[in-house]
Amino acid sequence: MNSLVTYVLLSIFALVSATELEYDGWLQLRLWHAVNNDPVPNFEERGNITVSSIRSPVFAVSQSSLKPYEIEQLKVLAEQDGTYRLRVLVRSSSGSEVVLHSFVRACLLLGSNLEDIISIWLDSAAEPIAVNLYSLGPCSYEDPLSDTWITNVNVKYTESGPIPDTASYIQKLEREREARERGETKDNRSFLAKYWIYIVPALIFVILTSATNPEAGGGGGGGSVQRQ
Ligand SMILES: *[C@@H]1O[C@H](CO)[C@@H](O)[C@H](O)[C@H]1NC(C)=O
Numbered sequence: 001m002n003s004l005v006t007y008v009l010l011s012i013f014a015l016v017s018a019t020e021l022e023y024d025g026w027l028q029l030r031l032w033h034a035v036n037n038d039p040v041p042n043f044e045e046r047g048n049i050t051v052s053s054i055r056s057p058v059f060a061v062s063q064s065s066l067k068p069y070e071i072e073q074l075k076v077l078a079e080q081d082g083t084y085r086l087r088v089l090v091r092s093s094s095g096s097e098v099v100l101h102s103f104v105r106a107c108l109l110l111g112s113n114l115e116d117i118i119s120i121w122l123d124s125a126a127e128p129i130a131v132n133l134y135s136l137g138p139c140s141y142e143d144p145l146s147d148t149w150i151t152n153v154n155v156k157y158t159e160s161g162p163i164p165d166t167a168s169y170i171q172k173l174e175r176e177r178e179a180r181e182r183g184e185t186k187d188n189r190s191f192l193a194k195y196w197i198y199i200v201p202a203l204i205f206v207i208l209t210s211a212t213n214p215e216a217g218g219g220g221g222g223g224s225v226q227r228q
């Protein structure tokens with residue numbers, strides 16, 4: 001019986017700590033692109049991407065279609081074997097904001113009919129550190145079949161899978177705690193709302209121990225069992 005209780009308790013605590021350590025976040029991307037072939041890019045708005053879960057990843061894309069003059073520029077760019085440049089402002093759920101750049105050969109975008117792939121690289125603390133744009137092509141210098149983007153988004157990790165390592169996770173918790181103390185995100189949930197994950201296993205522990213050791217319940221806790 002005791003080993004059963006221990007086993008159940010261990011499982012509960014394993015579950016609780018897994019829930020505690022599980023971290024998910026979101027990313028918001030604003031995209032600008034340059035279809036000119038000058039050293040200085042002339043960035044214009046391209047659209048937005050929202051990644052609502054960096055673990056899944058679940059994303060939503062909202063992008064303007066290419067205007068006829070942009071398609072003409074893209075063809076000129078392709079003929080000169082120029083690069084299409086992308087500027088991305090990434091905002092993450094931790095509150096950080098970073099501007100990242102990537103580029104791809106313009107002829108590949110034409111050949112794939114504006115189908116491209118945007119990879120967002122995260123470090124071990126789940127902070128964005130790079131964006132990578134690519135397109136599978138093939139190279140083409142003709143009009144694309146469509147003027148709308150088909151964009152695939154994926155989230156990549158530089159190290160050790162999707163769970164941030166413990167040290168940086170703890171640093172992140174520290175930063176959040178400091179932010180709370182500065183009153184930025186005041187945690188005014190009730191005591192129960194905050195600590196139920198500790199209270200529930202403790203309650204189950206009390207119930208299990210009193211149920212398996214009815215005779216040892218002497219003083220306070222086992223009262224209801226003793227009455228019978
Ligand atoms: C992208 O978001 C910005 C502000 O967040 C908005 O002004 C703009 O219209 C959006 N663009 C598209 C194509 O959805």
Ligand SMILES: *[C@@H]1O[C@H](CO)[C@@H](O)[C@H](O)[C@H]1NC(C)=O
Nearest residue numbers: 183185186187188189190193
């Ligand atoms: C917590 O505080 C914020 C503002 O400080 C308030 O808008 C919110 O309703 C409060 N929540 C609870 C549960 O008291």
